[in-house]
Amino acid sequence: MHARAEASTEQAAWPEEIFAILKRFEVRQAPYVPDAGHSQLITRVLGEPSMRGIPLTTEEEGVALLVGAWAGGQRGVLLMQSSGVGNCINMLSLTQIFRFPFLTLVTMRGEWGEFNPWQVPMGTTTQGVLELAGVKTLRASHPQEVREVMEAAAGQAYNACTPTAVLLSQRLIGAKDFTK
């Protein structure tokens, strides 16, 4: 098990696969609250002329932003950590009101060897919160399944306007541990 700080300095293949799929689906706006697990993808987004990486002050801003993007003819993707899902709850109403193509990629904390107890409550309820809010969840726990899960998620979000979250599990990303 790698510490997340180590993992983030290596170039993993799966963030590249996610990026390639977002590009193929012509995603234009990529709002995010940073997470170490998303750092490689965020760097790729910020370096891609056809995409706009948009730092947020809180995650629910991203849900509203994607409504505006779609109203104006563009697709987007919201990048956040599991703790941010809680911040989004009321704004997720918009996915039912406007039935716009909502895709979020959620890096998980509070599971699989989590060292920080403060991450556990929201990490434990992340999937349930999304499902109660009407967002379908798909999970990737191993590098070799990320591409397939991401293809399915992007397909149902962008082609069927089915609000979808991909949970990128802590097992995939690597548990953070400051105690070593």
Added chain:
Amino acid sequence: MKKANLLGRREVVATLLRHRKDAIAVGGLGASTYDIAAAGDHERNLYLWGAMGGAVMIGLGLALAQPKLPVVVITGDGEMLMGMGSLATVGLQSPRNLSIVVLDNESYGETGGQVSHTASAADLVGVARACGIADARSLATLGEIETFANAMQDPSGGPRFANVKIDGANLERVMSSRDGMFILTRLRGSLGFGPI
């Protein structure tokens, strides 16, 4: 409760939208949506009946997707206070075609007129400016509203922020459609986008 010398909200919004041309207008939850409806239903009106705190971000997504069109967000002080961080997000992106107008009655008019933070403590113009929106100002006269309405037609001069202290009169509701799919599909259609 009508203070002297304050502008009426309906007159402010009617003046902002009178010569709107191609502009897209986003109305924040509450009376701002009624004001936009009162100024005349329009295929480029995006009325919000919920999503408190999200009006500016919806405007930002639209402005970035349609950089040649003027986008104006018209919302209230309570709705703006809930989404204050979005002013920092707008300041960072600096979309030239986005204008934000806050109709500031210093109260939560929809819920019984409870006093809001802008009555004595919060200065939204100062917040907007400190978030990097250099063109942030208070508007106090109809002449200033007209000047702002003309300026917001220029999609290369923003982002702009204006706070308008309005009188606190609770006016009759002018109901817009509450059907999100209708409102969104109509707006997308006016921009040339069909259904999936």
